[in-house]
Amino acid sequence: MEPSLHRLRLLHELERRGTVTAVAAALGYTVSAVSQQLSLLEREAGTPLFEKRGRGLALTEAGLVLAGHARTILTAVEDAGHAMESARAGVGTTLTAGVWASVASTLLPTGIRILSRDHPGIVVRTRELAPEDTTGAVRDGSLDLSFVLDYSSYAMADVPDLVRVPIARESLHAVVPRGSVDSETVSLSDLAAAPWVLAHPRSHFGRAVRIACREAGFDPDVRHEAGEQSTALALVAAGLGVTLASDLGLSTFPSDVEALPLTEGLSRTVAITYRRRDARRRPLRAFVEAFTDAAREVGLDPT
16 A cells, blocks of 8 residues: 555545544545545545544544554654755745734734745745634644734633744734724723623634723623724724724724723734744744844844
């Protein structure tokens, strides 16, 4: 049996994600293409690797054994690629980074400019994800690295096999319709009676703000759920509520809103995460250095 790396990768993804549909969505294939390749792998193995379970596929004992070997083989291939990358001192290396909207629109252009100047052989590709989805994508190898957040009111749990390198600290500001607050600063309790525009509580940001409000003695009256910061700011500008925004989120805020410092001093840390086993990769270290410089250049506080 000499299975292709491609089919072993599909088997590995099926074990991790659970359904052919999820594998196809994650890798950008059609469901029928993934099913066909897995059927070929089963034929090559000469023994059943899958069994129907409801609408999905479950791995048989033989499938689980082969999936375990697939993980070992794929890791070895990846390590070999990183070794060659180190031997080339980063020449011709491509990194795939996870970003979200405010990073992509503000920090990313400056960071890539600095990285291209100092390390012209490193090419950066980006994938926009929700902040709460990036850690998992780095852990499973879909991304080489990603930007992640840690809120002062809601600390993220450490992931043992990932490294997290802080590069900057952002303050959180109260964002209110212009002229609605007659003060240069505001506390969360001052906004307790106001309608709120806020992300879903399952998001890191939505949960962090709700925790901070409860610590201030109230539950925010969320009239409008908005995942995108630009949408939330537009709703505040229309007089439909108040919200919080970070320094990066305020880079392009509407003229009809005001950003006021919070007396609670809420903040969040912007960090870059990558797998611990990749810590010696020179391109990763170069990326972190470039974006640390970029954070300073765009005016963020150093950690």
